[in-house]
Amino acid sequence: xxxxxxxxxxxxxxxxxxxxxxxxxxxxxxxxxxxxxxxxxxxxxxxxxxxxxxxxxxxxxxxxxxxxxxxxxxxxxxxxxxxxxxxxxxxxxxxxxx
Amino acid sequence: xxxxxxxxxxxxxxxxxxxxxxxxxxxxxxxxxxxxxxxxxxxxxxxxxxxxxxxxxxxxxxxxxxxxxxxxxxxxxxxxxxxxxxxxxxxxxxxxxxxxxxxxxxxxxxxxxxxxxxxxxxxxxxxxxxxxxxxxxxxxxxxxxxxxxxxxxxxxxxxxxxxxxxxxxxxxxxxxxxxxxxxxxxxxxxxxxxxxxxxxxxxxxxxxxxxxxxxxxxxxxxxxxxxxxxxxxxxxxxxxxxxxxxxxxxxxxxxxxxxxxxxxxxxxxxxxxxxxxxxxxxxxxxxx
Numbered sequence: 152x153x154x155x156x157x158x159x160x161x162x163x164x165x166x167x168x169x170x171x172x173x174x175x176x177x178x179x180x181x182x183x184x185x186x187x188x189x190x191x192x193x194x195x196x197x198x199x200x201x202x203x204x205x206x207x208x209x210x211x212x213x214x215x216x217x218x219x220x221x222x223x224x225x226x227x228x229x230x231x232x233x234x235x236x237x238x239x240x241x242x243x244x245x246x247x248x249x
Numbered sequence: 250x251x252x253x254x255x256x257x258x259x260x261x262x263x264x265x266x267x268x269x270x271x272x273x274x275x276x277x278x279x280x281x282x283x284x285x286x287x288x289x290x291x292x293x294x295x296x297x298x299x300x301x302x303x304x305x306x307x308x309x310x311x312x313x314x315x316x317x318x319x320x321x322x323x324x325x326x327x328x329x330x331x332x333x334x335x336x337x338x339x340x341x342x343x344x345x346x347x348x349x350x351x352x353x354x355x356x357x358x359x360x361x362x363x364x365x366x367x368x369x370x371x372x373x374x375x376x377x378x379x380x381x382x383x384x385x386x387x388x389x390x391x392x393x394x395x396x397x398x399x400x401x402x403x404x405x406x407x408x409x410x411x412x413x414x415x416x417x418x419x420x421x422x423x424x425x426x427x428x429x430x431x432x433x434x435x436x437x438x439x440x441x442x443x444x445x446x447x448x449x450x451x452x453x454x455x456x457x458x459x460x461x462x463x464x465x466x467x468x469x470x471x472x473x474x475x476x477x478x479x480x481x482x483x484x485x486x487x488x489x490x491x492x493x494x495x496x497x498x499x500x501x502x503x504x505x506x507x508x509x510x511x512x513x514x515x516x517x518x519x520x521x522x523x524x525x526x527x528x529x530x531x532x533x534x535x536x537x
Contacts, residue, residue, distance in 0.1 A: 170404065174481050183478045186406035198352040198406050199387035199413055199433040236486050237396045239405065 165190035169217055169245040171209050176225055176241050179210040184239055191249050209243050217245035250305045250324065250334060257325030258459040264329065265471035268495050271393030271425035272412075273330070278322045279374065279419035286313065287376030291342045291442050298337050304448070307337040314340075317374060318446070326423055329458035330370045331450040338369060338447035345384050345435040345443075353431035354403030355387070358447070361398040362426055365490075366497035367454055368393075369426040374444045378418045383441045384433035385414030386422075391476040393425035394490045402429055410477035455500045463499065469506040485509070 159165060172184035182204040187196040206212045213219065221244040228235070259273070267273045279287075290313045298307045304327075308314040318324060327335065358371065379385040389411050413433060414422075424430065426447070435441050462468065472491055475484055489509045496502045496510075505511045524530045 172405070172408075172478075172480075174479075180481075182409070183480060184405055184408040186404060196406060197434055198355055198403075198431050199384075199411065200352070201407050202409075202411065202413065204407070204409060234486055234489050235396055236394055236483055236490060238402070240480055240483060 164248040165192075167191065167247045167249050169205065169212060169247075171204075171206065171212060171243045171245065172239040173209050173241040173243060176223075177209075178213070178219070178222070178243065179208050180241065181208060182206055212245050217247055219243060219245050250319070252333065253321060253325040253328050255459055257321045258457075259326055259329035260459050261462045262465065262467045262471060264458050264498070265468045265495065267330065267423070267425070268491055268498070269471050269474045270390040271428040272388060272390065272422055273326060274416075274420065274422040275322055275326065277417040277419040278421050279317065279320060279376070281419065283313070283316065284376045284418045287374075287444070288442055291344075291376070291444055295340060295342060295444070298340060300338060301336045301449070303334050303336055303451075305334060314444075314446075317444075318372075323372070323421055326421075327370075327372070327448060330423060330454075331368075331448045332452040332454060332457045335448040335450050338449050340444070340446040343432060343443040343445060345432050345441040347435060347438050347440050349384075349435045352384070352387075352434040354400045355389070355405050355429050355431045356400040356402060357397060357427050357429060359399070359426065361396060363396055365493060367450060369447055369449050370423045371426065372446045372448070373422050373424065375414070375416055375420045376418055376442055376444070377439070379414055379416050379420075379441065380437060381413060381415050382435075382437040383439060384435040384437075385416065385441070386430055386443065387433050388412045388414070388424060388428055388430040389478065391474070391479065391487060392429035393427035394487060394494070395427065395429070397429075405429075408478035454498050456498070460499075473507055489513075 167190055168188040170186040171182050173180040174183050185204050187194075187205070189196065206215065209219075223240060223242040259267070263273060295314055296310045304318065308318065318327065362369075373386065375385070389408050472495055473488065479487060488507070492505055492510050496504055520527055520529050
């Protein structure tokens with residue numbers, strides 16, 4: 152028998168996404184930046200809406216039930232660009248279904 | 250434009266603060282009578298200025314703006330940052346309507362701009378008291394040297410240590426062209442006004458401020474600042490890049506109090522190995 156995945160309409164579940172930027176590549180490092188996107192439409196997080204991070208570390212988010220689904224890779228700098236600064240390097244995507 | 254009095258130029262400590270943070274702010278520097286007048290003037294609109302118009306010619310048709318840029322403290326800051334007779338890149342009146350639902354994405358203006366020995370500044374003037382609810386400009390101290398293009402940073406909603414501007418009426422801030430910023434959502438009952446002018450330098454930006462305190466310890470302390478949103482490792486690269494910028498605008502490429510640049514560019518050429526072990530030693534001429 153083949154199992155058929157239930158659609159979001161059937162389950163009523165939606166994805167909530169939390170993006171944490173950490174001070175190093177370690178998941179238990181300090182949160183330096185954060186963003187949230189709410190697929191339920193219940194909340195409307197946006198740019199510059201808070202000065203206080205939702206968690207102190209990435210690990211704290213795991214402890215609160217967030218599931219990690221993506222972490223940025225560790226890439227060496229391009230030769231000649233070792234001292235350049237650009238995007239935040241340590242980006243971790245988490246989700247909850249609600 | 251007359252040369253500002255020396256007492257109105259920025260100090261080296263203030264310039265170092267700008268190089269570290271990408272911003273310099275002067276609270277309530279514009280007098281009340283101008284602030285009272287400003288909203289009507291901004292509502293009516295400021296006449297357009299062709300790109301690259303010298304500052305002294307740009308606002309001859311706008312007495313209000315002429316007065317604004319000639320305020321001694323404002324003129325002193327402009328001169329210190331971009332020098333005499335900069336050109337006006339563009340100007341704009343920004344209005345965030347009461348209960349406007351949207352915040353701007355975090356962005357840098359124009360396009361990616363990687364100049365290491367020159368920079369533009371943007372003057373931002375706030376004629377009203379700006380409360381947190383009014384959604385004053387969000388900016389990120391120390392983000393100006395990051396090499397990112399316009400709103401590619403839009404994914405970042407909040408960064409630790411960000412500045413959500415709250416200020417008294419008449420405040421002017423100057424921002425480095427690269428700083429990450431955005432207009433925040435206005436949750437108040439009041440429309441919020443801001444007037445912006447971008448200046449391009451027309452001279453080399455070397456020692457344009459009051460340099461009496463150039464080698465004071467506080468200069469080094471400003472340049473060594475860390476910001477709460479910096480990653481541990483990249484935060485060190487920020488200091489490297491900051492020192493390079495300071496060296497460029499002071500014309501002193503030996504200034505490096507914490508050795509961020511010096512140690513990674515140290516490549517001595519003096520060879521002291523014994524002649525027999527030294528591949529660079531000249532060979533003795535063979536006797537023929």
